[in-house]
Amino acid sequence: MDLTTEPMAMTGSARRAPGSAHLLALLDRARAGIVTVDRAQAILAVNRPLGELLRIPAAAVADAVWLADLLDGSAMLTEALAHEVDAALRGSIADGQPRTIAIVRGHGNEARFLALHVTPLADATWALTFEDTTERHAAEATAVNSALHDPLTGLLNRRLFQVQAVAALEARQARIVTVHVDGPPDHGSQAVLLIDLDRFKSVNDTLGHAVGDSLLGLVSKRLRGIARADDVIARLGGDEFAILAAAAPDRAGLASFAGRLVDVIGRPYLVDGHLVNIGASIGLALAPQDGDTYDKLLRNADLALYDAKASGRSTFRFFHAEMDDRAAARRSLEIDLRKALALQEFELAYQPQIDLDTKAVVGFEALLRWRHPTRGVVSPAEFIPMAEEIGLIVPLGEWVLREACREAARWPDSVMVAVNISPLQFEDLPRLLDAVARSLRHADLPGRRLEIEITEGALLCNEQGVLAALNRLRAMDVRVAMDDFGTGYSSLSQLRSFPFDKIKIDRSFVTDTGDLASQNAFIRAINALGASLGMSTIAEGVETEEQLARIRAEGCTSVQGFLFSRPVGPEQVDSVLAGFTQSRLSIPSA
Amino acid sequence: MQPLFRVLYCSRTATAGGPDTHIADILSVARRRNAADGITGGLMFSRGCFAQVLEGPIEVVMETFERIQQDERHSDVTVLQVGPIAARDFPAWSMAYAGANDADDPTEGLETGFTGHASGGQELLDLLRAVIVREDDRLQLT
The missing domain is CATH 3.20.20.450 (EAL domain)
Structure with missing residues (x-):
């Protein structure tokens, strides 16, 4: 509802101007809660949804003379939030400009979101429009979530994995700098594991994509089961998964981790009554020794993965420098070919x-x-x-x-x-x-x-x-x-x-x-x-x-x-x- | 009523060789969960390996099987038989120790012996026993 085009609707309060009952009835059907006030913040009109939205008892609405009375009676607005409403209105009264503020009450799933628009009307009156935006926020959150998560497995997608890996790498670098000042250097490293399923394509080809999709779901559950709580797991696409081990143990620990992944992912699956056998090949790259940027780590983990596949699959390989040379040789052969x-x-x-x-x-x-x-x-x-x-x-x-x-x-x-x-x-x-x-x-x-x-x-x-x-x-x-x-x-x-x-x-x-x-x-x-x-x-x-x-x-x-x-x-x-x-x-x- | 489904598999205990103190835990948890899930069957084991029949509604058998796969206390799972069945060969749940040397039975005090199977289950039992004893002999040789 655009209030600026209907200034006359709010020129008298519900109590003082019964002649505009028609318009007020219309306002009562609005989904937003609306109150109009004069320069002194005396209430001119209040529509019915306002009391519901701000959880103000009907008697308190009827008795309220000043805007402050209304806000005080609200079970929705805390004192701090009421203060923000007051500040927005004062600002608009001072400069004649509209204001919009977002009001959040509560946390997590319990959070309620309100938008308040303060709009100057004609003849020195102001409209405060409260809108419940909780559902819109939830929808946006879901949209953000699904843009960053793989819908099939619920794991992070490639984009969010990159964001988190970059953040973790930067945090490590920051930690090393501070630790150097007042203690021994922190040798804790991070590792990227790239996991590729062996023979997944033939599952898709012979048993169909529905079975393939269910299988990917089971694989992601097994990954979650083996990984530690602070490991970041993602499905990068197709049958390729990645794990960022944020506080990686030493090489031997990582080798045992990767070995367990190869073992457990390679065990038989029952999918829709079909017995399915696949394997996992894994490439590992460690920060900082194999690269201190996300791109370099991922690239080197990929080279290690290539090596794991070339050496017969269902195994894991750590990146080492010769792989770089071999990759360069392959690239040069490809260019000539x-x-x-x-x-x-x-x-x-x-x-x-x-x-x-x-x-x-x-x-x-x-x-x-x-x-x-x-x-x-x-x-x-x-x-x-x-x-x-x-x-x-x-x-x-x-x-x-x-x-x-x-x-x-x-x-x-x-x-x-x-x-x-x-x-x-x-x-x-x-x-x-x-x-x-x-x-x-x-x-x-x-x-x-x-x-x-x-x-x-x-x-x-x-x-x-x-x-x-x-x-x-x-x-x-x-x-x-x-x-x-x-x-x-x-x-x-x-x-x-x-x-x-x-x-x-x-x-x-x-x-x-x-x-x-x-x-x-x-x-x-x-x-x-x-x-x-x-x-x-x-x-x-x-x-x-x-x-x-x-x-x-x-x-x-x-x-x-x-x-x-x-x-x-x-x-x-x-x-x-x-x-x-x-x-x-x-x-x-x- | 979901269609009935059976899977028969064998595997090695992660700590092959000596008596495994986990076995008693594994058995009691398996017994309790399976009873709650409508799963029946049999578990035969020795010091080195397990062989198990699971029978029940297809979804539950698949879930149970998946849970077993994620258990890192055993490995080298080989599925010997899998598919729909008309009726249960193991209407109850039972387990037995079938090691080559019964003197080392790690389940002393546990109920043992395969009792809860229908006549049709004998063939499967024989298969389980054959797999278990052969594997156990092999492990002792290596």
Whole structure:
């Protein structure tokens, strides 16, 4: 209600000007409590809500002559608060300007909030409007709370964690300064622990987000259970949590704390009737030795976390300086790798695949090489994981397809080219299918001369979608091989789900290390399986005559390995083919 | 009425090896809480490990299991069986000491022996006993 536009409403008190009863009735329906006074603070009019709001007995309202009488009768206003009201009114009377003050009575959940507006009206009267703002304050508090807390777990969110961590770090620095003056230095340090859940994504993927969310709730409860009262716990996002140990014990104490976290978070969970197993990897950084600012601590804890994950997960690592060096090396590799495609530093080498019966080269596997001007030849084991991490694998994989098809088009019609496809390329199926179709078209290569090698990792996430894509490839006459067979968990069931053209037996079954009898049994079983499913088998990594003899004896139909040829540059493919045609390389008979 | 649910797990006591003075505490607290929560089942233990069946309404079993997971007096929890059940195999609550060497029974004075199970529970009991005795032997070897 805007009182300034209705000055006439308050020109007479309820008791002295019954003619304005209509307006006063209107004011009685206002939610605010209103009283008008003259320059001497004599009451002119009072609406009904005022008594209710300020908890003044009706008789006291009726009897009150001066504003002070009203305020004295209020069970809501203490003497100090009444004084503030009086001071605001006096101020407005003195300078003719409106005033607004906030009045708080009580604490915590019991607190009541009032806003008082003092408004000068016409003909030397003033209106005091009291408004109950308690609900609005509560709503604002909730809004602030939810802006700073993670709604799922009730833990602090990243923003509030930062605020509290910064404050704690500053408090420590201040403490050290004062302690230095009159006592021994305070060695109490603080630690940031970054906690990342292992295998959480697969829980979300297989059991759904509702189970994933419930799981995060349970994880946060376990964190709370282990942490001490003054530890600050936050969910930074996704499956990443952080703990600020404000008064961290020594390294050994922290190690035991982190070890307990890894243990307890890694124990089984029952979520909605499902048994769920996840793990926790933790990186720790200590203040001040690993950094005295929040950003530095968090960054170093992150490097330690990376190290914990790289060393097999479900473990913890303290930050140390070499991690910084390794991170710098990774960064520099990443920068070079991002430029490598544009600078045409990649090349393909081709390793022949030989049919043991006809002793002829039936195809070449295209193998990616990166030749960097200063690094030299970088191992795929080093750059492929990074290419996958930074998403470069998709354009890189497309380049390999294009280049391999272009080369193969020059080869004899009986010779195929095999190309490895990363599981990540299967995440965008239309793009992959398009890349294959265009590579074939541009090279004018028939589909039957291209073989796609996939690992079972590709089938793990979106099996139905991938199977549909494999069928589309099959419709283009492209052949599909299962790579690294025998190393994963579900190889057998995957053989059932799609009619692969070829099974590539993992090289670990070919090398002579370990129990030969059991390796032979595996090779024999895979070959028998392939034969009965109508899939050919190829053994890779064949390096010696002995290995070849074993593999032959166990029924492999084709082989690939250093025994026959190293991977060669495209310019040498012709001579490799010629060599086999002239049977210069001896293949022992079975 | 919530559907019934069962979980069967085994774990190691945090202080594997010697008789654990906590065992009597753990048992009496477990007995009291489980009775209040409508949980029945059996706990079999030796000096080195626990094996436990919990049966009851699914929500309560999940809560109880979660509470057990947060207890740092044991570790290496392995869940052997989990899922909905039509009826309880253990309508009452019972516990037994199944260590390799009964002379060291740390629960002297406590009620022992599995008595409160239906005939269908025998298979589970046998499983528990097998796990416990094997683990206990292994711990003695190491």
